[in-house]
Amino acid sequence: MIIPPRDTGISGWQAILPEKPEFPVLQEQITADWVIVGAGWAGLAAARRLLYYHPKDRIVILDACAIASSPAGRNSGFMVDLPHDLSSGEYGGAGLAQDRITIAQNRAAIVFAREAIEEFSLPKNTMLDIGKINAAASPEGIKHNRDFAEHLDQLNEPYENYSAEDMRRITGSDYYQSGLFNPGCTLVQPAQYIQGLAKALQAQCAIYQNSPVLDYRQESGKTWRIQTPKGTVSAGKVILAVNGQLQRFGFYSGHLMHVFTYAAMTETFDTARLEGEATWGLNAAHPMGTSVRRYADRIIIRNRFTYDARLEVSEARLNHTAKRIRKHFEARFPTLHDTRFEYLWAGRLCLAKNGAQIIEELWPSLYAACCQNGLGTTRGTFAGMALIDGLMNANMPYLATISKTKPNRLPPEPLASLGANTLLNYRHWRAGKE
Numbered sequence: 001m002i003i004p005p006r007d008t009g010i011s012g013w014q015a016i017l018p019e020k021p022e023f024p025v026l027q028e029q030i031t032a033d034w035v036i037v038g039a040g041w042a043g044l045a046a047a048r049r050l051l052y053y054h055p056k057d058r059i060v061i062l063d064a065c066a067i068a069s070s071p072a073g074r075n076s077g078f079m080v081d082l083p084h085d086l087s088s089g090e091y092g093g094a095g096l097a098q099d100r101i102t103i104a105q106n107r108a109a110i111v112f113a114r115e116a117i118e119e120f121s122l123p124k125n126t127m128l129d130i131g132k133i134n135a136a137a138s139p140e141g142i143k144h145n146r147d148f149a150e151h152l153d154q155l156n157e158p159y160e161n162y163s164a165e166d167m168r169r170i171t172g173s174d175y176y177q178s179g180l181f182n183p184g185c186t187l188v189q190p191a192q193y194i195q196g197l198a199k200a201l202q203a204q205c206a207i208y209q210n211s212p213v214l215d216y217r218q219e220s221g222k223t224w225r226i227q228t229p230k231g232t233v234s235a236g237k238v239i240l241a242v243n244g245q246l247q248r249f250g251f252y253s254g255h256l257m258h259v260f261t262y263a264a265m266t267e268t269f270d271t272a273r274l275e276g277e278a279t280w281g282l283n284a285a286h287p288m289g290t291s292v293r294r295y296a297d298r299i300i301i302r303n304r305f306t307y308d309a310r311l312e313v314s315e316a317r318l319n320h321t322a323k324r325i326r327k328h329f330e331a332r333f334p335t336l337h338d339t340r341f342e343y344l345w346a347g348r349l350c351l352a353k354n355g356a357q358i359i360e361e362l363w364p365s366l367y368a369a370c371c372q373n374g375l376g377t378t379r380g381t382f383a384g385m386a387l388i389d390g391l392m393n394a395n396m397p398y399l400a401t402i403s404k405t406k407p408n409r410l411p412p413e414p415l416a417s418l419g420a421n422t423l424l425n426y427r428h429w430r431a432g433k434e
């Protein structure tokens with residue numbers, strides 16, 4: 001049996017949505033041309049692309065969780081266009097040629113999301129084209145920004161340097177010494193995007209939530225039979241868009257790094273208590289540091305990475321990490337010292353040691369769009385769209401740029417966990433105030 005994913009804590013992004021559209025649970029036996037497992041960034045992108053090529057095909061999407069409650073709706077919503085390699089501990093550095101390819105792919109994904117928002121008339125604040133700032137709070141951070149700026153110069157990519165005063169004017173916080181502004185990043189309300197896209201696609205395909213796939217097998221060499229707790233789907237083709245859960249479907253075990261990160265969203269606060277602009281997004285200058293967003297009258301703060309090969313983390317771990325997040329929050333926003341965290345959550349990332357993605361046919365008529373390397377808003381969207389464009393032999397220039405490299409093998413457990421957590425702790429220590 002495939003163990004369903006378990007998410008710890010409640011995503012604030014999903015909790016604050018004014019509307020929660022109903023999605024049914026699969027409770028019958030149905031047939032389809034395609035089954036997409038996973039209604040996240042990759043799965044929904046694949047569905048929209050499929051509908052473009054084959055509007056009459058019967059498409060079924062199954063998700064184990066409530067729509068937008070999984071990592072799809074619990075991330076920080078930075079759709080980053082520039083290289084952003086979490087596994088390497090620094091931004092960029094894969095080489096100029098590869099970085100240019102990555103940027104073009106990420107930008108194709110951002111255009112995809114923007115067009116979907118327009119096509120389906122999602123609320124304007126679903127995506128804010130306001131760029132991001134790599135914020136530096138220490139000499140280490142300033143050095144990271146300087147190195148990254150040099151890299152961007154070589155790539156001929158635009159950026160702006162911000163002073164401490166600029167940072168204070170934007171964020172209302174004295175914490176930061178400088179910043180590097182990247183205009184091409186766009187900020188998304190992740191749960192609003194995922195929920196809105198799923199709701200819009202519902203007009204053309206059947207979407208089931210709280211319907212985890214527990215078993216799947218190919219019958220008579222042609223049809224796949226997908227089993228959920230209360231129903232089954234028989235389909236000709238299956239797309240696994242489940243990110244790191246792919247190993248529970250029997251693929252790439254021992255190759256995928258299951259990393260968790262942790263976030264908090266404050267209760268609403270009186271905006272007079274924090275000067276600065278109403279919306280902005282900061283990534284730490286050091287990739288292991290703290291990212292922060294202001295979303296009108298709330299702050300969302302994300303901190304810390306842990307490696308958990310069991311693919312889930314406990315409430316105790318989340319509560320323990322919350323204390324650390326609180327410290328980072330109060331250091332940045334002393335005027336909000338008594339503002340509570342209303343929501344607290346953890347979420348899964350899936351990384352490959354070599355940064356490879358899995359966009360491929362795993363088995364005849366079984367496909368995958370997985371392993372987004374911690375940047376699933378863009379990389380997941382790209383994986384979903386590129387998988388389908390490839391299957392349809394579309395004339396898309398980016399198809400020729402998809403790497404055939406596979407995620408490389410990790411050391412056996414417990415060595416992989418020990419090694420990864422030691423490295424993460426070291427990098428957290430290096431990130432210091434960042």
Ligand SMILES: Cc1cc2nc3c(=O)[nH]c(=O)nc-3n(C[C@H](O)[C@H](O)[C@H](O)COP(=O)(O)OP(=O)(O)OC[C@H]3O[C@@H](n4cnc5c(N)ncnc54)[C@H](O)[C@@H]3O)c2cc1C
Pocket residue numbers: 002003004005037038039040041042043062063064065070071072073074075076077078079080211212213214241242243245261262263302346347348349350369370371372373374375376377378379380
């Ligand atoms: C706190 C946090 C902050 C983050 N910030 C950012 C950010 O700012 N920018 C960014 O790009 N990325 C960020 N990420 C990472 C991002 O959320 C992921 O990379 C992204 O969600 C991956 O997209 P995906 O579609 O591949 O997978 P997911 O979004 O995880 O979607 C996969 C879906 O598959 C479903 N599923 C799994 N197993 C089964 C099963 N057995 N049956 C049915 N359904 C199943 C899951 O429920 C899930 O909905 C962050 C993550 C976290 C946790």
